[in-house]
Amino acid sequence: MRDVVIVGAGPAGLMAARALASTGRDVVILEEHPRVGVPVHCTGLIGLEAFAELGLPRHAILATTHQARFVSSDGTSVFIEAERVRAAVVDRPVFDSALADESCAAGAELRTGSRVRSITVHQDRVQVSGDTADTAVEARSCVLACGATYRFNRELGLGVPRAYVQSAQLEVPFDGPDHLEVHLGSGVAPRGFAWVVPFARSGQHYNRIGLMCQAGAAQRFGQFASVMRERHAADGPWPDPRMKILPLGPVDKTYGDRLLAVGDAAGLVKPTTGGGIYYSLISGVIAAEVLDDALGADDLRESRLRAYETEWRARLGPDIRAGLAFRTLASRLSDRAIDALVELARVDGIEPEVQS
Numbered sequence: 001m002r003d004v005v006i007v008g009a010g011p012a013g014l015m016a017a018r019a020l021a022s023t024g025r026d027v028v029i030l031e032e033h034p035r036v037g038v039p040v041h042c043t044g045l046i047g048l049e050a051f052a053e054l055g056l057p058r059h060a061i062l063a064t065t066h067q068a069r070f071v072s073s074d075g076t077s078v079f080i081e082a083e084r085v086r087a088a089v090v091d092r093p094v095f096d097s098a099l100a101d102e103s104c105a106a107g108a109e110l111r112t113g114s115r116v117r118s119i120t121v122h123q124d125r126v127q128v129s130g131d132t133a134d135t136a137v138e139a140r141s142c143v144l145a146c147g148a149t150y151r152f153n154r155e156l157g158l159g160v161p162r163a164y165v166q167s168a169q170l171e172v173p174f175d176g177p178d179h180l181e182v183h184l185g186s187g188v189a190p191r192g193f194a195w196v197v198p199f200a201r202s203g204q205h206y207n208r209i210g211l212m213c214q215a216g217a218a219q220r221f222g223q224f225a226s227v228m229r230e231r232h233a234a235d236g237p238w239p240d241p242r243m244k245i246l247p248l249g250p251v252d253k254t255y256g257d258r259l260l261a262v263g264d265a266a267g268l269v270k271p272t273t274g275g276g277i278y279y280s281l282i283s284g285v286i287a288a289e290v291l292d293d294a295l296g297a298d299d300l301r302e303s304r305l306r307a308y309e310t311e312w313r314a315r316l317g318p319d320i321r322a323g324l325a326f327r328t329l330a331s332r333l334s335d336r337a338i339d340a341l342v343e344l345a346r347v348d349g350i351e352p353e354v355q356s
Contacts, residue, residue, distance in 0.1 A: 001125060001138050001139060001140060002026045002027070002028050002137060002138070002139040002140070003020070003025040003026040003027060003139060003140050003141065003295055004016075004017075004020055004025055004026070004027045004028070004139055004140070004141050004142070004143060004291065004295075005027075005028050005029075005030065005126060005128050005137045005139035005141075005142050005143075006027065006028070006029045006030070006142075006143040006145055007030050007116050007119065007128065007142065007143070007144055007145060007146050007152070008029075008030070008031065008032075008144070008145035008146035008147060008263075008265070009029050009030075009031035009036045009096065009100055009110060009112070009145075010096065010145060010147060010263060010264075010280065011095075011096065011099060011263065011277055011280045011281050011284065012145045012262035012263025012264070012265070012280035012281065012283055012284040012287075013029060013143060013145030013146075013262065013263070013284065014029070014036075014096065014099035014100055014102075014103050014284070015054070015099065015280070015281050015284030015285055015288070016143050016145065016262060016284040016285070016287045016288045016291075017029050017103040017106075017108040017110075018099065018102050018103040018106055018108070018288075019284070019285055019288030019289070019292075020108070020288045020291065020292060021103055021106035021107040021108040022106045022107075023288075023292050024107070025292060025295060026107075027103075027107070027108040027109065028108070028109045028110075028111065028137055028139070029100075029103065029108055029109065029110045029111065030111050030114040030116055030128065030130070030134075030135055030137065031110065031111065031112045031113075031114060032113070032114065032115040032116070032146075033112065033113070034112055034113050035093070035097075035112065036093070036096045036097050036100045036110070036112065037092050037093035037094070037095065037096030037097055038093050039242055040092045040093065040169075040171065040242065041092075041147070041169075041242060041244050042092065042169070042244075042274075042275070042276065042277065043089075043169065043195060043197050043208050043210065043275070044062075044089050044090045044091070044092050044095070044197070044208065044277075045087045045088070045089060045090075045197065045275060045277070046087065046088055046090060046275075046277045046278055047086070047087055047088075047278060048064060048086045048087060048088045049086075050278055050281065051088065054281055054282075054285065056095075056099075056281075057094070057095060057098035057099065057102070059094070059098070060090045060091050060092075060094040060095035060098055061088045061089070061090055061091075062088075062089045062090060062091050062199040062200065062201060063088070063089040063198070063199040063200065064086055064087065064088050064089070065086070065087055065089065065179060065180055066081060066082055066083050066086045066087070067079070067080065067081045067179040067180065068080050068179060068180040068181070068182055069177070069179060069180070069181050069182070070181075070182050070184065071181060071182065071183045071184065072184050072185060072335075072338050073184065073185025073186070073187050073188065073335040073338065074335075079179075089197055089199045089208075090277075091201070111134045111135070113132070113134075114130055114131075114132060114134050114135040115130050115131050115132075115135065116128055116129070116130045116135055116146070116152075117129060117130045117131065117135075118130075119142060119144075119152055119155070119156065121142070121156065121256065121257055121258050121259060125138050125139065125140060125258070126138070126139050126140070126141060126142040126258050126259065128142065140258065140295060140300060141258045141259070141260075141291055141294070141295065141300050142258060142259050142260075143259075143260050143261075143262060143284075143287055143291070144156070144158075144259065144260065144261040144262070144265045144266075145261075145262050145263055145265055145284070146265050147263070147264045147265060148164075148244065148245050148246060148247055148264040148265070149265075150251075150265075152265075153251055153261065153265065156256055156259060157253070157256060158251050158252065158253050158254065158256065158259075158261055159251045159252030159253055160247075160251055160252075160267075161247035161248060161249050161250070161251055161267040162248075162249055163247075163248040163249060164245050164246060164247055164248060165191075165192060165212050165213060165214060165245075165246050165248060165274065166212065166213060166214070166215060166216070166217035166243070166244075166245060166246070167210060167211065167212040167217060167243070167244045167245075167246050167274060168210055168211060168217040168218055168220070168221035168241040168242070168243050168244075169208060169209065169210030169211075169221075169241055169242050169244075170208070170209050170210065170221075170225065170238060170239065170240075170241040170242065171206060171207070171208050171209075172206065172207060172209065172234065172238055173204050173205060173206050173207075174205065174206075174207060174232055174233075174234035174235075175205050175232060176196055176198050176205065176207040176228070176232050176234075177196055177198055177207075177232075178198065179198070180195065180196070180197055180198070181195065181196040182194070182195055183195070183196075183211075183224070184338050185335050185338060186335055187335070188211065188220070188223075188224055189211040189212060189213040189220055189224075190213050190214055190215075190216075190220075191213060191214040191331045192211060192212040192213035192214065193211065193212065194209075194210065194211035194220075194224045195208070195209070195210055195211065196208070196209050196228065197209075207228075209221075209224070209225055209228055209241075210241065211224055212246060212274050217243065218241070218243060221241050225238060225241075246264075246269060246274040246276075247264060247267040247269055248267075248269075248271055248324070248327070249267055249271065249320065249324060250266055250267040250268060250320065251265075251266055251267040253309070254266040254308065254309045254312070255302060255305040255306055255308050255309050256302050256305070257300065257301055257302045257305075258300045258305075259305070260287045260290070260291060260305060260308050262280065262283040262284050262287045263276060263279070263280035263283055263284065264276055264280065266283060266312075268280065268283050268312070268316065268320075270319070270320075270323055271320060271323035271324045271326070271327045272323045272326055272327055272330075279316055282312070282315060282316060283312050283316075286308060286311045286312050286315065287308055289311075290305060290307050290308040290311065291305070291308075293307075
């Protein structure tokens, strides 16, 4: 019997795997896709200071930025430059693959192409099964790191996020802006925003174009992409965007007997931007610390694993609460109010924090 089975090889699951395997725990990671980090789900923005804090793979950084242009519905824009707020744009397949390599080097086993279909918690073990023999695992504990798909949450009594937004993103090669762009207004992304994130790969200019909104993300993305194509004279056909549901706020409970949920599976994302990488990494580290102690004591009851939620709430809770309050306020702003705020920032040099 394994010590830990981790369902999902995203940043949260891989950080937990790396930390647990480093302490000598017998860890197996089950990833449904054939390749770690593919398909790409997010903008790949993460605060640069996280690389030193968490020992992250720096060779996955495609670009760094401390500049952004905010564009309102009337076309008014403000350019923000904040040296103290620096973000890295990472190559997610490279980033995730590097974390996977580090996890395996520490002693974890990674099984790709292993889609989990059921998770059953018994008194003395967790039983996982799926489409292939490789997916059949019995372990003393389980880390749920399968992203914003909440079928297992319901079955295991963890609950689901109370609200969601839709997102759509596409990575395409063309000469776009020199800095991050954020587009605001109900005509672009109602109760959300759109973005253009430029970077270079192998000497070629690329952009991640996307948006998040309350509903109709696919249609809104098509309209926004058409505007960007025309504005930047981007030739050639573009494929359909990658669609995703983003949780707005944590699930009801992120722990149970022999079970912890991390990252998107726990609903841990930044409410203002939908950015989940940093919160995922932090939750993976905390989960590993709590689970390692519980495994050592051979006490994997819910009452002991509650410490995981206590710790992530102490670390991330204030930011999440503030982000939810800000998002509620921002969602009530009319386009006219947003235009006025952008104009005020342009004139008076207000400097918001844009770190994802």
